Amino acid sequence: MRKSIRPPQTIGILGGGQLGRMLALKAREMGYQIVTLDPTPQSPCGQVADKQIVSDYNSLSGAGQLAACSDVVTYEFENISADLALELESHSYLPQGYQLLYTTQNRLREKVAIQQAGIAVAPYRQVLNSQELLRAVEELGLPVVLKTAEGGYDGKGQFVLKTSMQLDQALAIVQDITQQWVVEKFIPFAKELSVIVARNIAGEIEAFPVGENIHQQNILHLTLVPARVDEILAKRAQEIAIQLAQKFSLVGLLAVELFLTQDGDLLVNELAPRPHNSGHYTRQACETCQFEQHIRAICNLPLAKPKILHPTIMVNVLGKHLPEVTAAVSGWDSDWKLHVYGKAEGKPLRKMGHVNILTDNMDKTLVAIRKTGIWEMEGIE
Ligand SMILES: Nc1ncnc2c1ncn2[C@@H]1O[C@H](COP(=O)(O)OP(=O)(O)O)[C@@H](O)[C@H]1O
Numbered sequence: 001m002r003k004s005i006r007p008p009q010t011i012g013i014l015g016g017g018q019l020g021r022m023l024a025l026k027a028r029e030m031g032y033q034i035v036t037l038d039p040t041p042q043s044p045c046g047q048v049a050d051k052q053i054v055s056d057y058n059s060l061s062g063a064g065q066l067a068a069c070s071d072v073v074t075y076e077f078e079n080i081s082a083d084l085a086l087e088l089e090s091h092s093y094l095p096q097g098y099q100l101l102y103t104t105q106n107r108l109r110e111k112v113a114i115q116q117a118g119i120a121v122a123p124y125r126q127v128l129n130s131q132e133l134l135r136a137v138e139e140l141g142l143p144v145v146l147k148t149a150e151g152g153y154d155g156k157g158q159f160v161l162k163t164s165m166q167l168d169q170a171l172a173i174v175q176d177i178t179q180q181w182v183v184e185k186f187i188p189f190a191k192e193l194s195v196i197v198a199r200n201i202a203g204e205i206e207a208f209p210v211g212e213n214i215h216q217q218n219i220l221h222l223t224l225v226p227a228r229v230d231e232i233l234a235k236r237a238q239e240i241a242i243q244l245a246q247k248f249s250l251v252g253l254l255a256v257e258l259f260l261t262q263d264g265d266l267l268v269n270e271l272a273p274r275p276h277n278s279g280h281y282t283r284q285a286c287e288t289c290q291f292e293q294h295i296r297a298i299c300n301l302p303l304a305k306p307k308i309l310h311p312t313i314m315v316n317v318l319g320k321h322l323p324e325v326t327a328a329v330s331g332w333d334s335d336w337k338l339h340v341y342g343k344a345e346g347k348p349l350r351k352m353g354h355v356n357i358l359t360d361n362m363d364k365t366l367v368a369i370r371k372t373g374i375w376e377m378e379g380i381e
């Protein structure tokens with residue numbers, strides 16, 4: 001069995017965003033040294049790491065430098081090339097491997113893998129041109145969601161097609177031959193849920209409590225934990241995540257986004273083989289947070305039982321919210337825990353931080369969030 005990575009050995013993190021930062025903060029607390037790679041100097045992770053290599057994500061020499069000074073390498077950034085992963089796998093220790101990353105980089109490969117693991121997804125078709133889009137819509141029926149197979153996040157590269165006029169407009173979009181597309185049936189979900197599951201090299205598996213996610217403009221807005229669903233359903237969601245972790249021989253974390261349909265079925269929407277925004281609640285709500293669990297998994301330490309200590313609502317702070325949030329924070333109750341990522345540039349829809357709110361009453365806390373006047377809370381109950 002592979003030996004453990006122990007403090008003060010060095011963890012290399014490919015990508016210097018907020019996920020890397022929160023990983024690094026936790027890893028430092030545990031006594032590890034951190035080196036990160038990111039093109040932007042003083043990146044959110046670089047600010048708290050021992051060292052930052054300033055390099056493009058896909059530079060082989062940058063990856064080589066990261067490998068040379070790391071005892072174990074992990075990533076917080078998903079769109080790395082096969083060449084780069086090969087470089088990391090051959091010159092460093094990358095226990096997560098490249099296979100699952102490769103699978104989840106492409107929505108079509110991801111959906112096939114989920115189905116092969118015996119788990120349901122929304123009906124979908126691959127689309128390469130306008131004829132295929134027309135045929136797919138004929139088979140699936142409107143409304144549908146058209147998504148780029150690769151590179152999309154926070155709703156980027158996505159179009160909801162409800163009318164035949166919108167379909168006509170989309171016909172031109174899919175003629176772009178540099179893109180592969182997936183079209184899937186629009187699911188009028190009752191709720192969106194997510195489960196973060198961890199598996200270590202020794203094969204231990206642990207799933208975090210189920211989160212209930214509310215998106216705005218396709219960007220995560222709120223995560224409520226525990227999700228307001230019955231226990232049997234929550235258990236089913238966790239079992240789906242565990243089944244995927246087993247089938248994929250996961251090492252590290254896997255975030256599983258799900259739709260709960262009006263009929264009570266669970267469909268997997270998408271996967272992320274890394275810490276996830278919908279798991280930020282774990283920093284306050286759980287005895288062990290997602291970042292510690294990820295470090296435990298890749299360093300081959302025993303996994304923690306992710307016990308929930310306190311119901312929590314996580315609210316994302318985007319660029320458009322940050323000035324008001326920082327102005328208001330001095331008036332907030334101490335149960336409202338603000339986390340800010342240290343990003344230099346605050347574009348309106350960029351994730352800049354989050355607030356974890358410990359709560360004994362979700363309804364009252366939702367009203368309190370609304371009363372701040374900072375976030376749009378229309379229709380949220
Ligand atoms: N088939 C679908 N039916 C209904 N809503 C969808 C569908 N696909 C995506 N959405 C909505 O858009 C959000 C973002 O889509 P997702 O596929 O998770 O892409 P990403 O998070 O990578 O941008 C989802 O969380 C959900 O709210």
Ligand SMILES: [Mg+2]
Nearest residue numbers: 154257269270
């Ligand atoms: Mg998503």
